[in-house]
Amino acid sequence: MATLPASPEDLAARHGPHLAWEPPGGFAARSHIDRRVETHCCFCGQQCGVKLLVRDEQVVGVEPWEEFPFNRGKLCPKGVKRYLQNNHPDRLLHPLVRSGDGFARLPWDEATWQVVERLQRIQDRHGKDSVAVLGGASISNERAYLVGKFARLGLGTRHVDYNGRLCMVAAGTANKKAFGIDRAANPWADIPLADLIFVTGSNVSECSPITTDYIWRARDRGAKLVVVDPRLTPIARTADLFLPVRPGTDLALMNAILHAVVRLGGVDESFVERHTTGFDEVLATVMRYAPEDVERTVGIPAARIWEAARLWVQAPRTMLLHARGIEHHSKGTDTVLSCINLVLATGRIGRPGCGYASITGQGNGQGAREHGQRCNQLPGARDIENPEHRRHIADFWGVAEQEIPHTGATAPQIMEKIHAGEIRGLLSLCFNPLVSLPDANFTREALERLDCFVAIDFFLSETAQHADLVLPGALQEEDEGTVTSTEGRVLRVRQAVAPPGEARRDWEILGAIAERLGRGDKLKFSSSREIFAELREASRGGIADYGGITWERIEAQYGVFWPCPNESHAGTPRLFEGGRFYHPDGRARLHPVEHRPPAEQVSAEYPIWLTTGRVVSQFLSGTQTRRIGPLVELQDRPRVEIHPRLAAQLGIADGARVRVSSRRGTIELDAQVVATIRPDTVFIPYHWPGALAANQLTQRAYDPDSGIPEFKVSAVRLEAIATRGVVGVPAGRAA
Numbered sequence: 001m002a003t004l005p006a007s008p009e010d011l012a013a014r015h016g017p018h019l020a021w022e023p024p025g026g027f028a029a030r031s032h033i034d035r036r037v038e039t040h041c042c043f044c045g046q047q048c049g050v051k052l053l054v055r056d057e058q059v060v061g062v063e064p065w066e067e068f069p070f071n072r073g074k075l076c077p078k079g080v081k082r083y084l085q086n087n088h089p090d091r092l093l094h095p096l097v098r099s100g101d102g103f104a105r106l107p108w109d110e111a112t113w114q115v116v117e118r119l120q121r122i123q124d125r126h127g128k129d130s131v132a133v134l135g136g137a138s139i140s141n142e143r144a145y146l147v148g149k150f151a152r153l154g155l156g157t158r159h160v161d162y163n164g165r166l167c168m169v170a171a172g173t174a175n176k177k178a179f180g181i182d183r184a185a186n187p188w189a190d191i192p193l194a195d196l197i198f199v200t201g202s203n204v205s206e207c208s209p210i211t212t213d214y215i216w217r218a219r220d221r222g223a224k225l226v227v228v229d230p231r232l233t234p235i236a237r238t239a240d241l242f243l244p245v246r247p248g249t250d251l252a253l254m255n256a257i258l259h260a261v262v263r264l265g266g267v268d269e270s271f272v273e274r275h276t277t278g279f280d281e282v283l284a285t286v287m288r289y290a291p292e293d294v295e296r297t298v299g300i301p302a303a304r305i306w307e308a309a310r311l312w313v314q315a316p317r318t319m320l321l322h323a324r325g326i327e328h329h330s331k332g333t334d335t336v337l338s339c340i341n342l343v344l345a346t347g348r349i350g351r352p353g354c355g356y357a358s359i360t361g362q363g364n365g366q367g368a369r370e371h372g373q374r375c376n377q378l379p380g381a382r383d384i385e386n387p388e389h390r391r392h393i394a395d396f397w398g399v400a401e402q403e404i405p406h407t408g409a410t411a412p413q414i415m416e417k418i419h420a421g422e423i424r425g426l427l428s429l430c431f432n433p434l435v436s437l438p439d440a441n442f443t444r445e446a447l448e449r450l451d452c453f454v455a456i457d458f459f460l461s462e463t464a465q466h467a468d469l470v471l472p473g474a475l476q477e478e479d480e481g482t483v484t485s486t487e488g489r490v491l492r493v494r495q496a497v498a499p500p501g502e503a504r505r506d507w508e509i510l511g512a513i514a515e516r517l518g519r520g521d522k523l524k525f526s527s528s529r530e531i532f533a534e535l536r537e538a539s540r541g542g543i544a545d546y547g548g549i550t551w552e553r554i555e556a557q558y559g560v561f562w563p564c565p566n567e568s569h570a571g572t573p574r575l576f577e578g579g580r581f582y583h584p585d586g587r588a589r590l591h592p593v594e595h596r597p598p599a600e601q602v603s604a605e606y607p608i609w610l611t612t613g614r615v616v617s618q619f620l621s622g623t624q625t626r627r628i629g630p631l632v633e634l635q636d637r638p639r640v641e642i643h644p645r646l647a648a649q650l651g652i653a654d655g656a657r658v659r660v661s662s663r664r665g666t667i668e669l670d671a672q673v674v675a676t677i678r679p680d681t682v683f684i685p686y687h688w689p690g691a692l693a694a695n696q697l698t699q700r701a702y703d704p705d706s707g708i709p710e711f712k713v714s715a716v717r718l719e720a721i722a723t724r725g726v727v728g729v730p731a732g733r734a735a
Helices: 008-015 026-032 077-085 108-126 141-155 169-179 188-193 209-220 250-263 269-275 279-286 291-298 302-314 332-345 387-397 411-419 440-449 506-516 528-539 551-557 629-634 644-650
Strands: 035-040 049-055 058-064 096-099 102-105 131-135 160-162 196-200 224-228 241-243 318-322 355-358 425-429 452-457 469-472 481-484 489-493 608-613 639-642 657-661 666-673 681-685 714-720
Touching: 035 489, 049 077, 058 077, 077 629, 108 131, 108 425, 108 452, 108 469, 108 506, 131 141, 131 411, 141 160, 141 425, 141 481, 141 506, 141 528, 160 411, 169 332, 188 209, 188 318, 196 209, 196 302, 209 224, 224 302, 241 302, 250 279, 250 291, 250 302, 250 332, 269 332, 279 332, 291 302, 318 332, 332 355, 387 528, 411 440, 481 528, 489 551, 639 644, 639 657, 644 666, 644 714
Parallel strands: 131 160, 131 425, 196 224, 196 318, 224 241, 318 355, 425 452, 452 469, 608 681, 639 666
Antiparallel strands: 035 049, 049 058, 096 102, 096 469, 481 489, 608 714, 639 681, 657 666, 657 714
8 A cells, every 4th residue: 555645744743844844746736837947957967857847936846858868757756856945945035144143134235245344354364365165066057167266356265166075076086187088988878888887886776866777778788787885785786796895995996806807818908009008007006906815805705806807808898887985085086097997908988888987976066067166177177277277267367367366275175274274264155064074073163263154055054054144045947057967968957937035046146246346347247148158268178168069059959068169069978989088199098006095994992884975865965855855754864774793793773773983973873774784884874964964973084186085984883872862972072
């Protein structure tokens, strides 16, 4: 018998009144709508096509957009229910200023004056770089471009970065090193053509479900599937070969697989000689990683490592897909390079059904990292320290080259600099670092030390609750613009409704602040289309070249793949055809990389590995999805996954209350005893705030090349507890 949906009273009793609200919509609203708006889901980098249903200028439902080629109408639970956030009572409708008893409303005119007056006061006393800007990887390309330009020309600060620092930067850094370009090598249409799919560090079925359909289509043709993960995820349960790697040892495993491939005669010597450099150095390195020598390190029998290599060698066409599981490490860039080494050494790239891709996690994780809101980047994915690149953008913006600041701090480094007193003001847009950064207690202390914190967002996130001024921004469907999907396809986001109340589009907010900073001539725009026109020209000639992409072309072609240098160019769905890469000599680079242990080791006091990640019903810090009742019903709180063997050893029953402690903090959660995780490892999803925040436990250790945090490996201990005690207490502090 089907389960009846929870009543508002049930939701209120279980989760509080803020989750009891659910507007009318879905199928009940279909016959009464005013229009259907073809646009894209705001969750994850797949950017699936959807039709939003609008009635009385409110989004009331969603329908499949079956013509859109990527998902053909298919949606995950988040895509189906995304519309329920639009009319939520928590929406920010007016500018707010911190008062003695919380927040008070403020007129827009006064709000923008206060922002400028407070931030300028800080900069006058402590220098331009005493103020930082944080952007988001789920915002449109236009807004990402504007955030970088606003920080550098409006505020004159070098400290601008974005929450993609927590997502794709290890892959991006490795891609640039190996290929000279940061983008998926293949369109997703190539996945069903492969004879072997190799998935490592990606819980595809929960984090990017529509990609699973592409894998199934390859399986229907007879393709094999290899999955590497510490957990037996839904996709791993269907694999021909599952490798349950010990957290933090993926690099050693990939070197061992390449070692076995070499021994099996699987190297494409012709491809390596004609199209790559560095293979001899890589060969010398991987020869020290025999599967028999590595098996104890990675926790996988040598025979299985050999089997993975045989499957790779025997398959004529292979696709390697990965995500944050191999990137969220203090050696994330090197681990990605170890995967690319396997692909290049065997010549499995640049052909239909043959390639490599990093699955983008955030809503616009690809496009938002291309146009200048990263601390080391200028529009078009240009290098901010490259003199030629600096001169090009300075000339385009009509400023002297020295007016463009140099490389600034990464998002985590910004928190460190706040603690050190070097950064005293912060403007943040669609970023919730209190939930998403490692060591949440350290982040909380940083926010409390700021002289002025300005937050632009559409909900009062946990981070925004610490702000001095809160400015109400717009949801994706409340503005026009473009986003770029995980496969490099530039897409059109269409406005469905206007922002509610006094909320404004983010580019309007930044433009008003820039006007009062005296930089309106550089940052004043009348529409998102106008921003995109400037972005196109700024990117022209860069690696991420959007020069030939127009909104009209996007609509006519269901998106255009960059690079696309001019309007007669068809776009580039598949990179590296013909074996030419984006380094000046046209060759790809193989890099010798050595395994090194995680920054933190297990010990007698903290003997268990903790790894973190997503669940299917939630997105990032949960600011949006935790306000969608049906998604909360799927999973209303985090649980700690524990293997039955470990649970029995510690006397923990399924559903029992468990205290999880690291060197940084302690939280209490319910146990979920499952046989789908390694016995030496536990898993906690990271979407929840406060006392339930997994990032109270994670460490501030970072990859030296990309700055990505080591979310996937921390040392913890578990204890069964009989009664609920104090939760969320930092280690070493009084309760």
